[in-house]
Amino acid sequence: MKTSLSPACPPLTQRPSPHFNERPAGAVISLLVIHNISLPAGCFASAPQQGSYVDALFCGTLDCNANPTFADLQGVTVAAHCVIWRDGSIFQYVPFDKRAWHAGPSEFAGRANCNDFSIGIELEGSDNLPYTERQYQSLITLSRYLLARYKDISPERIVGHSDIAPGRKTDPGPAFDWLAYRAALECCSK
Numbered sequence: 001m002k003t004s005l006s007p008a009c010p011p012l013t014q015r016p017s018p019h020f021n022e023r024p025a026g027a028v029i030s031l032l033v034i035h036n037i038s039l040p041a042g043c044f045a046s047a048p049q050q051g052s053y054v055d056a057l058f059c060g061t062l063d064c065n066a067n068p069t070f071a072d073l074q075g076v077t078v079a080a081h082c083v084i085w086r087d088g089s090i091f092q093y094v095p096f097d098k099r100a101w102h103a104g105p106s107e108f109a110g111r112a113n114c115n116d117f118s119i120g121i122e123l124e125g126s127d128n129l130p131y132t133e134r135q136y137q138s139l140i141t142l143s144r145y146l147l148a149r150y151k152d153i154s155p156e157r158i159v160g161h162s163d164i165a166p167g168r169k170t171d172p173g174p175a176f177d178w179l180a181y182r183a184a185l186e187c188c189s190k
Contacts, residue, residue, distance in 0.1 A: 127173025
């Protein structure tokens, strides 16, 4: 007799963000969006920590005077459901059943407003710098959990921010290894 256990949720450090709201009535979570983020661009926290610039942005406490490149972030209210840091640890900012403000103007398969029906995962990184092996392992573990929990998310409905906002967004960029990531998900779905 073959027994199938649902994948467990990986450890998540809870960091509540105010940048979310309820999903529209009847909305079904059916899309997973992979992003990247670094503040300032190309700079990474020495360790995931409360108070890093990314953490502060998502928690609504970023001092936009701390760095000249933050001027455009004044008044921005944004957060993904989770951030996977360079060391593979995961902070959760928004519960998965809530609408995080991560995608902005977006469309997938003819449907606009991807925040309504998606989960957003940020990788600490940038388009052209390789992500870490620990990040991939955490992303794979978290993705397996989400695929098991939300049956309307399929491997074909896992996309990059660039796929739902072409011309406006480029992440997760060419450094993201889609082939290896998808192969790791496929091996467990059989």
